[in-house]
Amino acid sequence: MNDVVSFRNVGVRYESGPEVLRELNFSLTRGSFHFLTGASGAGKSTLMRLLYLALRQTRGEISIFGRDNIRIPRDELPAIRRKIGVVFQDFRLINHLSTFENVALPLRVAGVEDLQIRKNVTELLEWVGLGDQINAIPSRLSGGQQQRVAIARAVISRPALLLADEPTGNVDDRIAMRLLYLFEELNKLGTTVLIATHNRHLIRRFGHKHWLLEGGTIHDLDHRPQA
Amino acid sequence: MAFRSRPSHLPLENDSSSRFLPSIVALMVALLTFSIVGLAVLHDTVGRWATQIDGSLTIQVPPTGLSQLEPKQREAALEERVQTIIAAVSGQPGVARIAELSPDKMVELLEPWLGPNEMISDLPIPRIIEITPSSGFDFNVLEATVSRTAPEAVLDDHRIWLERISDVAVSVEMALLALIGVLFAATTLSVFFATRSGLSIHKSIIELLHLIGAPDGYIAGQFARHTMRLAFLGSLIGIAIALPVSLLIGYLGLRAGWQIPATLHLPLFFILVLIVPVAISSVAWLTAKRTVLKVLRRML
Structure with a gap:
């Protein structure tokens, strides 16, 4: 099985409202890199929530790492979630923890040794340009710095699947490029990457596959019939 | 760092x-x-x-009707009553032990209220018999025996209030x-x-x-x-x-x-x-x- 994620006729509705996502049929093959665009309210965040197992579909089938998401026993979910790195749009940093501890969180949860955590986190923070902010708490950091902490936390455990919701929204172009290079490096190491973004310049610059979420369903822009 | x-x-x-x-x-x-x-x-x-509670039954034997007698005669008569009661009760079922509270013990108990030994010994103090009941004890039988043997004796059953x-x-x-x-x-x-x-x-x-x-x-x-x-x-x-x-x-x-x-x-x-x-x-x-x-x- 080469698909990390596979959606078959997936639909989502909130309570008795209309379907916000419908007839989703796509796969993310191992080591693929996709950009996802779509207007605000198109359902990108809902799709992301499905992918990081925070939400269940109301119809259809989702397979993640070869497992039917509905049938995964509850006690096996943490191990699967640890294979997924997520950059949330609102960062979701823990305000009372230092930059170091925020980034170290997935490793601590996974029970990694302290020494290894120190080495990996310090290296990564240097890489994202936050080596001098290691003990700073998130409220003392700028929006762009917070975003980089969120990204570092998402990639620290070298996830098999990386999901990023607007990861470059608050950083300048130079930092945005640097972060995308980081994602590419991870991708070369085998991580499957899906990035939701509005930054068309980055999409063009990196030239990966481009999906558009419109009308509740996904359109492959690389294979869409030309008008 | x-x-x-x-x-x-x-x-x-x-x-x-x-x-x-x-x-x-x-x-x-x-x-x-x-x-x-x-x-x-x-x-x-x-x-x-x-x-x-186990040993709280007492028979009080007052010197009723003996006040006209000389102290020594009174004590002898009272002692006779006590011994009669003990003899009558000791053979009954359910009586594990029966004994008279010694005069010394009585004086010791009363001293805090009535003063020193010399004063107490002149008073017409009732004698006390202690009974330790055991299984098979019947209060009504005891009461009847005491009343028959010495009508003036008073049977105190502390057990009830205790x-x-x-x-x-x-x-x-x-x-x-x-x-x-x-x-x-x-x-x-x-x-x-x-x-x-x-x-x-x-x-x-x-x-x-x-x-x-x-x-x-x-x-x-x-x-x-x-x-x-x-x-x-x-x-x-x-x-x-x-x-x-x-x-x-x-x-x-x-x-x-x-x-x-x-x-x-x-x-x-x-x-x-x-x-x-x-x-x-x-x-x-x-x-x-x-x-x-x-x-x-x-x-x-």
């Missing part, structure tokens, strides 16, 4: 529950300790009463035990609500931990350890308040002539008191853990 020490992922120390929980637990533990001390005292007293007082004391014991149960339940409820409040306050962090793959036990463990620390602190404060107060009451009681119950001398009692913080902390740990696990199970 300077690293901060590894902190808890949940900022539970800043919660309002962190401030009120030790105070509530301290109060509960103080009440628990008072209840345990009270229970020990009461249990000991009830035990002593129960022993007294039994009643003892019944009341046992009820109070039961009430104290129930109170101990209620205090444990109240502590458990306080921990439960403090934990629920903590879960609401830190919902977003819990969600995040959940999404990055923290197992339920990892999150519940953080709550449980924090709650246990607070409960242990509260318990120590409670013990620190309750023990000196109990000792002061005991000291004042000793000065007033109370008897210190044997139970309170036992190492077991002190172990019991010292176990309270451990027990309360364990209850808090378990309650917090179960509460968090229950709430987390509802999350996807």
Whole structure:
């Protein structure tokens, strides 16, 4: 099985409202890199929530790492979630923890040794340009710095699947490029990457596959019939 | 490079529950300790009463109709009555022991009220016969025998009122035990609500931990350890308040002539008191853990 994620006729509705996502049929093959665009309210965040197992579909089938998401026993979910790195749009940093501890969180949860955590986190923070902010708490950091902490936390455990919701929204172009290079490096190491973004310049610059979420369903822009 | 020490992922120390929980637990533990001390005292007293009940039948033989006689003749006549009663009663079933309370003992008992020995010996004091009942004892048969043998003798059955007082004391014991149960339940409820409040306050962090793959036990463990620390602190404060107060009451009681119950001398009692913080902390740990696990199970 080469698909990390596979959606078959997936639909989502909130309570008795209309379907916000419908007839989703796509796969993310191992080591693929996709950009996802779509207007605000198109359902990108809902799709992301499905992918990081925070939400269940109301119809259809989702397979993640070869497992039917509905049938995964509850006690096996943490191990699967640890294979997924997520950059949330609102960062979701823990305000009372230092930059170091925020980034170290997935490793601590996974029970990694302290020494290894120190080495990996310090290296990564240097890489994202936050080596001098290691003990700073998130409220003392700028929006762009917070975003980089969120990204570092998402990639620290070298996830098999990386999901990023607007990861470059608050950083300048130079930092945005640097972060995308980081994602590419991870991708070369085998991580499957899906990035939701509005930054068309980055999409063009990196030239990966481009999906558009419109009308509740996904359109492959690389294979869409030309008008 | 300077690293901060590894902190808890949940900022539970800043919660309002962190401030009120030790105070509530301290109060509960103080009440628990008072209840345990009270229970020990009461249990000991009830035990002593129960022993007294076993040998608390007495026959009072007054010198009725003997006042005209000389003291020596009076005493001889009274002695004859006593011996007649003893002879009549001692053969009855259910009488384990029957004996006259010695004159010296009588004088000793009456001295605090009636003054020194010389004065008492001139008074027409009734003789007292003590009976220790055993199985098969029948109060009505005894009463009939005494009344037939010496109509002027009075049979005192202390058992009736002692039994009643003892019944009341046992009820109070039961009430104290129930109170101990209620205090444990109240502590458990306080921990439960403090934990629920903590879960609401830190919902977003819990969600995040959940999404990055923290197992339920990892999150519940953080709550449980924090709650246990607070409960242990509260318990120590409670013990620190309750023990000196109990000792002061005991000291004042000793000065007033109370008897210190044997139970309170036992190492077991002190172990019991010292176990309270451990027990309360364990209850808090378990309650917090179960509460968090229950709430987390509802999350996807």
